[in-house]
Amino acid sequence: MRYCFRILSIAFLSFVAALAGCNAFESSDNAEPAVQPDHTVTKNVAGPVKPGPQVNPPPSVATKPVTPGPAPAESAAVAHFNTLLVAAWSKVQSFPDMSCRLVQTQVVDGVTLPEEVVDFRQRFSPHSLRLTWVGKRNKGRDLVYVAGQNDNKVLVKEPGAVIKFFTGNKPVSIALDSTALTSQSKDAPDFAGYNLLIGSIRMRFNDARASNLAWVSEARPETVGERRLQTFEVTLQAVVLSGQIKQMAITFDLVTSLPVHMIMRDAKNRVVQDYDWQNLRLGVGLTDADFRFETPK
Numbered sequence: 001m002r003y004c005f006r007i008l009s010i011a012f013l014s015f016v017a018a019l020a021g022c023n024a025f026e027s028s029d030n031a032e033p034a035v036q037p038d039h040t041v042t043k044n045v046a047g048p049v050k051p052g053p054q055v056n057p058p059p060s061v062a063t064k065p066v067t068p069g070p071a072p073a074e075s076a077a078v079a080h081f082n083t084l085l086v087a088a089w090s091k092v093q094s095f096p097d098m099s100c101r102l103v104q105t106q107v108v109d110g111v112t113l114p115e116e117v118v119d120f121r122q123r124f125s126p127h128s129l130r131l132t133w134v135g136k137r138n139k140g141r142d143l144v145y146v147a148g149q150n151d152n153k154v155l156v157k158e159p160g161a162v163i164k165f166f167t168g169n170k171p172v173s174i175a176l177d178s179t180a181l182t183s184q185s186k187d188a189p190d191f192a193g194y195n196l197l198i199g200s201i202r203m204r205f206n207d208a209r210a211s212n213l214a215w216v217s218e219a220r221p222e223t224v225g226e227r228r229l230q231t232f233e234v235t236l237q238a239v240v241l242s243g244q245i246k247q248m249a250i251t252f253d254l255v256t257s258l259p260v261h262m263i264m265r266d267a268k269n270r271v272v273q274d275y276d277w278q279n280l281r282l283g284v285g286l287t288d289a290d291f292r293f294e295t296p297k
Contacts, residue, residue, distance in 0.1 A: 074209075074212075075216065077216040077217055077218045077232065078209065078214055078215075078216045080216075080218060080232075081205075081216045081218065081232045081234065081250075082205065082209065084232075084252045084254075084257050085198070085201065085202050085205060086202070087257035088198055088252070088257050088258050088259060089198050089199065089202050091256070091257060091258065091282065092124075092194065092195045092198055092258075092282065093195075095124070095282040095283040096123065096124055096125065096283065096286075097121070097122060097123045097124060097282070097283065097284055097285070097286040098121075098122050098124075098194055098195075098280065098281060098282045098283075098284065099119075099120065099121045099122070099279075099280075099281055099284045099286070100120050100194075100277045100278060100279055100280040100281065101117065101118070101119060101120070101134075101277075101278040101279050102116075102117070102118045102119075102120040102275065102276070102277060102278070103115065103116070103117050103118075103135075103275075103276040103278065104116050104118070104273075104274060104275050104276070105271075105273075105274045106185070106186060106272065106273045106274070107270075107271075107272040107273070108183065108184065108185065108186060109183070113137075113184065114136075114137045115135065115137065116133065116135055116137050116138065117133070117134050117135025117136075117137075118131050118132065118133055118134065118135070119131070119132040119134055121284075121286055121290055122193050122194060122195070123286050123290075123291065124193070124195050126146060126147050126148060126149075127146075127147040127190070127193060128144075128145065128146045128147070128286075128290075128291045129143070129144070129145045129146075129189050129192065129193065129291075130142075130143070130144055130290055130291055131143040139159065140158070140159025140160075141156065141157070141158055141159060142156070142157040142171075142293070143155070143156050143157075143189075144156075144171070144291050144292070144293060145189035145190070146291050147190060150173060151173065152176070152190075153173040153174060153175055153176065154173070154174045154175075154176065154181065154189055155171035155172070155173060155174075155293065156171060156172050156174055157169075157170075157171045157172070157293065158172070170293075171293050176188045176189065176190055186273070194277070194280075197262075198259065201248070201250075204236050205234070205236060207236075208236035208237060213236065213237040214234070214235075214236055214237075215234070215235040215236075215237070216232055216233065216234050216235075217232070217233045218230060218231070218232050218233075219231045219232075219233075221254060227253050227255070227260070228253070228254040228255055229251050229252065229253060229254065229260070230251065230252055230254055231249055231250070231251040231252075231261075232249070232250050232251075232252070233247065233248075233249050234247065234248045234249070234250060235247050235248075246265060246266055246267045247264070247265040247269070248262060248263065248264055248265070249261075249262070249263040249265075250262050253280075256280075258280060258282075259277070260276070260277050260278075260280060261275065261276050261277070262274075262275045263275075
């Protein structure tokens with residue numbers, strides 16, 4: 001289970017930038033050799049020694065100011081992608097919650113898990129998730145996570161009369177680091193969320209872009225149904241995105257400036273995560289009741 005956006009995990013929130021520099025104090029071929037002091041002792045000097053005339057260096061070795069060259073030109077694709085990413089982050093920041101139908105696949109421990117279809121609801125503060133499985137895989141599963149509540153554990157209800165008989169139709173508490181979660185998802189619920197994913201990508205893109213190590217290509221916009229979509233292929237060489245993830249294909253809805261589809265690939269161009277956010281809406285008016293299970297009668 002890859003809580004909606006797989007936020008690329010906590011590993012997706014950490015990165016390493018390694019840039020090699022040069023010694024600012026290296027000697028120059030044009031520098032004059034240092035003058036060694038004369039340690040000869042002079043005796044019986046009749047009077048003070050008068051300094052000789054100051055000798056200026058010849059013009060050929062005079063220091064000249066160095067004018068820095070222009071910074072490398074940024075591609076139009078990089079600038080366009082950055083504009084949409086900034087707009088997406090700004091829009092998400094201005095709303096308290098969101099909902100969507102999430103269709104996702106992911107690779108966990110080298111195994112590609114079957115496609116999952118989840119009704120996804122998220123409140124941004126406090127960080128809260130409600131996931132209900134509606135596809136063939138795990139259909140009927142219901143999950144709730146609210147940061148700082150329920151001993152900071154995940155509450156899960158599984159479908160099936162037998163399970164309901166043994167649990168009394170009450171949710172089961174599962175620790176965030178439990179294998180019941182980690183075996184089915186790359187990311188823990190406390191670091192999963194649409195807003196967190198956009199924030200992580202933006203941070204890593206800014207880091208790579210500042211070092212001129214962000215490569216972006218953009219496809220032509222296309223109309224799909226009632227949506228105007230455009231896809232960007234992104235490689236961020238300056239950072240480790242998340243373990244084996246090296247490249248991303250991100251599709252934006254050009255009307256809302258929001259990402260609606262994202263594919264993550266490893267260094268061998270193999271798909272390791274695929275998220276499709278359908279019917280994505282911001283500001284849906286979620287309340288505490290949306291993140292609580294009803295008390296069994």
